[in-house]
Amino acid sequence: MFEVYHAKNPTFGFGPEPKWPDDFTLVAKVACDERDEAFMLTNNIGQSWDKNLKVTAFGGQHRSTSIWDAVKNLSTGKVYLCICMGWKEIKA
Numbered sequence: 875m876f877e878v879y880h881a882k883n884p885t886f887g888f889g890p891e892p893k894w895p896d897d898f899t900l901v902a903k904v905a906c907d908e909r910d911e912a913f914m915l916t917n918n919i920g921q922s923w924d925k926n927l928k929v930t931a932f933g934g935q936h937r938s939t940s941i942w943d944a945v946k947n948l949s950t951g952k953v954y955l956c957i958c959m960g961w962k963e964i965k966a
Contacts, residue, residue: 876912878902879944880937886942887958894953894964899943903930909945909954909961 878952879898883889892898904912905928916923916939923938924931939945939956944964946953 875948876902876904876906876909877946877948878912878916878939879910879946880939881942881944884937884940885944889942891955892942894944894955894966900932901936904928909947912945913939913956 878901879895880901881892882897882899883892902916902924904915906912906915915926915929916936918936918938922936923929924936941956941958943956944953944954945961946966951966953964953966956965
């Protein structure tokens with residue numbers, strides 16, 4: 875199970891790295907085992923991602939998860955920042 879957090883002021887990798895946790899908003903809880911799956915399930919591919927059955931969305935309109943957004947593994951407590959090529963663990 876993962877939580878997905880979007881950057882409050884997204885720059886999609888073109889601005890400074892957001893600071894955890896102040897610069898993020900919780901947008902979803904995703905019932906899955908892999909952070910890459912949580913990423914995929916919170917992207918608008920064919921339909922709005924908040925319609926995915928494994929996703930519980932929070933808040934209003936949702937953009938796709940992207941660079942400088944974060945996912946938190948609820949079983950380990952580890953937080954990962956989406957970067958240009960993969961993930962970077964950040965201090966929770």
